[in-house]
Amino acid sequence: SRADPASLVLPPIMDPQYGYLSVNVETQAQDPHSLLNWTRRMLAVRKQSKAFGRGSLKMLSPSNRRILAYTREYTGPDGRNELILCVANVSRSAQAAELDLSAFAGMVPVEMLGGNAFPPIGQLNFLLTLAPYGFYWFVLAAENQMPSWHVAPAQSIPDFTTLVLKQRMEELLEEPCRTTLEHTSLPAWLPKRRWFAGKDTAIDSVRIAYGVRFGDPQHPVLLSELEVSSGGQVSRYQLPFGFLGEDQFTSALPQQLALARVRRAREVGLVTDAFSLEHFIRAVIKALQAGTVLTTDDGDLRFEATSHLANLPLNDESQVRYLAAEQSNSSVVVGESLVLKLIRKVSAGVHPELEMSAYLTAAGYPNISPLLGSMIRHDNAGQDNLLMIAQGYLSNQGDAWSWTQNNLERAIRDELAEAISEQEQHYNALGELADFAALLGRRLGEMHGVLAAKTANTDFKPEVTTAKDTQAWAKDVGAQIERALQLLKLHQNQLNPADQALVSELLAHKKAIGSHVQALAKATAGGLRIRVHGDLHLGQVLVVKGDAYLIDFEGEPARPLHERRGKHSPYKDVSGVLRSFDYAAAMALNVQGVDHSPEADTARKRVTDRYLSEARAAFTQAYHQATSTLAHDWQEADGQSAALTLFSLEKAAYEVAYEAENRPTWLPVPLQGLHGLLSGLTPISKTARGGETS
The missing domain is CATH 2.60.40.1180 (Golgi alpha-mannosidase II)
Structure with missing residues (x-):
């Protein structure tokens, strides 16, 4: 031009x-x-x-x-x-x-x-x-x-088993429908769901634990949970059953999630996941507002709301918008003011997502989604089982992971461009990233300040790290690093020569690494132990009008509830964010389908190196300023640094295990992070410099 x-x-x-x-x-x-x-x-x-x-x-x-x-x-x-x-x-x-x-x-x-x-x-x-x-x-x-050239796509009919009902939805729980669902339909349907955790293990059996009628009489639903036996373990999953009549085939999602065909008198339709039906979502909101209680064979289903729910202008005309059809849990936005999340894998005990949201909302911490309500099954053993949680919807610019990738992409394009037009010179992508990192550090520090405040609630009362705690951390982190090294050795031949050398270096100094972890853990004595997010990374942060909001407080899903509810060093959250910075840089550096000439790769390296340096510095400085009044009483002068290194090592080891089992091509990212964190260890430092090792 x-x-x-x-x-x-x-x-x-x-x-x-x-x-x-x-x-x-x-x-x-x-x-x-x-x-x-x-x-x-x-x-x-x-x-x-x-x-x-x-x-x-x-x-x-x-x-x-x-x-x-x-x-x-x-x-x-x-x-x-x-x-x-x-x-x-x-x-x-x-x-x-x-x-x-x-x-x-x-x-x-x-x-x-x-x-x-x-x-x-x-x-x-x-x-x-x-x-x-x-x-x-x-x-x-x-x-x-309609354009004359348009050809309507052929409609494929899924090969479903047909169930015959006389009148009521409850007949799904009676023979022969129940046997068909438990032995045929559900075992074939569950492994296709992203939220089902047992995809790699054959299903031994499925049992419908209970079913209770719920919702509008014209559109009945069965609230239900499934007991799935697989690989010697029994897990519970929530699946509400809904009916989709043939005249209601107006939305793709309920049809995609259907699990059986059903015939009821002259009416033909599908049995589907009721969470995909708008009338079910509206019925849940009404039940929360009314404080409904339903009785099942497995305990009472209790719908409870906070005072914040009453302030929302929700009605039968409020828009229902699904955030994603398939995630580890299922979520929907109602009226652009409420997010309803259905917990798929159900566990007995207090759920950290509900507990943390309730505590932070009551404390007035603003940078989260406020708690609006919940649905809990209070079982016959007296334990609570969280089934759904309603929180305030945050109109956002995307999560911080996507937002960071977009800005890094722009910064790299600017670096590669010969010149930037005058209209675009005002925008500094790397400056935006550093500013947001500082803001995120401040918001995280403010949240930790709330969680470290004195309280009569024993579940949130701050504690001081004792020698017993440090020993437990040393054992746990040491075991995770040991497993990470085993997996690295298993995949070593799949790595490039430079990364293979890093693996050999780490394996050669396993004993020194173990001693280093012991020393780091010991140095954390005296630091505060508080409730933390537990699984914090850029994907768990929303960008809302340029500000940072923290979401998803359920912790690491693979861990049992009592561990996720445990008190921990706040540096567990800090290390999670810092490791996420590394991943963001690696993603931008290794993006596929773009120019990979030497000049282009050099430019990408300059941008990502600068991003890592500036974002890390801005984040940690802002975090430490926001937490300057936290009552840490480190027994050793380097306690703070030791805590950050220890839990960064834990996170890197966790990432190695995840990548080895799910994305082996990404192993170099946590491998290089693990090696970098151990570079201060004398034998490894000498090897890296080409010197002799002890």
């Missing part, structure tokens, strides 16, 4: 309030005639629609944060409705967008500038690709404007 001003590509910025585009141009490359004609055309198109100037505005939430998407809707005095979809790529590189437009299923997007019809909207995400700074204005038209 610089060589030929007539072919200038103008990067437009969408204005959601007024529906027009402001155009950034470089003065020396302007073609006044083409710019004027382009502006006239935009104004003419805009004047054709009253929705731009007078219509309501509703922002959409594409997962790609470089995409701005919203709808404008206007109903005129004559009752005619005008609906416009606007999508803009605010990035200087091409982007893809996946938009949840299922609310407009059957409508046809007609591009306003050219008048061309796009494929009709269905229940699945609507896919678009946009050029750098590209945009679309669509009128959502009726189905009669």
